[in-house]
Amino acid sequence: MTSDLDISALLADHPVIDGHNDLLWEAREQVHYDFTRLDVGTGGTPTHTDLPRMRAGGVGAQFWSVYVPTRLAGDDAVSATLEQVDAARHLTGSYDDQLAWATTADEVEAAWASGRIASLMGAEGGHSINCSLGTLRRLHELGVRYLTLTHNANTPWADSATDRPAVGGLTAFGREVVREMNRTGMMVDLSHVSADTMRAALEVSEAPVIFSHSSARAVTDSPRNAPDDVLERMAAGGGVCMVTFVPKFVNAACADAHREMVAAALAEGILESDGVRFAAFEATWVVDHPAPTATLADVVAHCEHVREVAGIDHVGLGGDYDGVAVLPAGLEDVSTYPALLSALADRGWSADDLARLTCRNTLRVMREVEETARRIQQERGPSLARIEDLDGVPALESPDIR
Numbered sequence: 001m002t003s004d005l006d007i008s009a010l011l012a013d014h015p016v017i018d019g020h021n022d023l024l025w026e027a028r029e030q031v032h033y034d035f036t037r038l039d040v041g042t043g044g045t046p047t048h049t050d051l052p053r054m055r056a057g058g059v060g061a062q063f064w065s066v067y068v069p070t071r072l073a074g075d076d077a078v079s080a081t082l083e084q085v086d087a088a089r090h091l092t093g094s095y096d097d098q099l100a101w102a103t104t105a106d107e108v109e110a111a112w113a114s115g116r117i118a119s120l121m122g123a124e125g126g127h128s129i130n131c132s133l134g135t136l137r138r139l140h141e142l143g144v145r146y147l148t149l150t151h152n153a154n155t156p157w158a159d160s161a162t163d164r165p166a167v168g169g170l171t172a173f174g175r176e177v178v179r180e181m182n183r184t185g186m187m188v189d190l191s192h193v194s195a196d197t198m199r200a201a202l203e204v205s206e207a208p209v210i211f212s213h214s215s216a217r218a219v220t221d222s223p224r225n226a227p228d229d230v231l232e233r234m235a236a237g238g239g240v241c242m243v244t245f246v247p248k249f250v251n252a253a254c255a256d257a258h259r260e261m262v263a264a265a266l267a268e269g270i271l272e273s274d275g276v277r278f279a280a281f282e283a284t285w286v287v288d289h290p291a292p293t294a295t296l297a298d299v300v301a302h303c304e305h306v307r308e309v310a311g312i313d314h315v316g317l318g319g320d321y322d323g324v325a326v327l328p329a330g331l332e333d334v335s336t337y338p339a340l341l342s343a344l345a346d347r348g349w350s351a352d353d354l355a356r357l358t359c360r361n362t363l364r365v366m367r368e369v370e371e372t373a374r375r376i377q378q379e380r381g382p383s384l385a386r387i388e389d390l391d392g393v394p395a396l397e398s399p400d401i402r
Helices: 007-012 025-032 051-056 074-094 105-113 133-141 173-182 195-204 229-235 253-265 275-289 296-310 332-345 351-379 387-391
Strands: 016-021 059-065 099-101 117-124 144-148 187-189 240-243 315-317
Touching: 007 332, 016 099, 016 117, 016 240, 025 074, 025 187, 025 195, 025 387, 051 059, 051 117, 074 099, 074 229, 074 332, 099 105, 105 117, 105 351, 117 187, 133 144, 133 173, 133 275, 133 332, 173 195, 173 351, 187 351, 195 229, 229 240, 229 296, 240 296, 240 332, 240 351, 253 275, 275 315, 275 332, 275 387, 296 332, 296 387, 315 351, 332 351
Parallel strands: 016 059, 059 117, 099 117, 117 144, 144 187, 240 315
Antiparallel strands: none
16 A cells, blocks of 8 residues: 655654754764764765755754763763763754754744754763762753663663663662652653663653663564563553664564674673673674664564554654664665655554654653653652662762762
């Protein structure tokens, strides 16, 4: 069946809110944030992302990841995160005729009314707060609107999907992190965390949670994907799973190839969570073990599964552009969202379904998180808890300053 939906018209009214894009780290690595050298205002940049292609893709709002690698710890991680936050403001200011800073759902829609793309931020990894709720609050004050509880390695208070389990999900301090995120109005992001951490966070959170860039584990067996029981509980709490395009998360052959590489690295004493050493191993491994190819159809399958399990009100998009080297065939850069929407329309998704996928679900979650924060702030003040107090151990990342 071929749909007659006008995708361009649909995106004009319901632009894509993408949950995760790593352009800022690429800009740091390539040109140290010099947007005169990496001019994303023009097409043809050596990245997956630039503003003309975002326009072509119908992107209306982007959560820029203020990611820093887990090899940075303690105050070094905080400083690098602040540099990423500064880069997000610099990017937005450099192209303020096309980008508008946003921290709320209303500000996203105000950006659209002005004809601009909304710029938002999410922090990818709890190491960015250095076991400090005060640092968490200051990141929120600076405009960060979600925190991914871990990246590829555990924090002292939460287990990652790609590290050895250490605390069984969330410690007491980890639960307090979630509670304080609810109080401030920062979305709890469960991408990258272990399934036990997902379930623990869902038990604690008073507000809807998100997966900023994850897919369905029942379709592709990857620890980075959400199991069905988690998708059901996420939906019951009003959250949204923003389906990602990363080949090893959406294609079974790619996932199997990645598992083989992880096992080979482990045989040499290298964990996947060991960022620098694992990246070096991967660079060598892929020369003789080229990865299979994922396709747009794989992403369609994940969108459909999340919809089937969680419901149409709980699915969104989080491409992870510029966070991986290779994307699925048909989804090579940020201009390709219309191709995905057309494929879903051909599968019977209505205009209303697609509008929920592109932005309406995420806007609803943002508003519910904002409203929950307003309510909680009437009930309790900032948490002064320390990891030393709640977990009974010194803060591992920076024990002397809290």
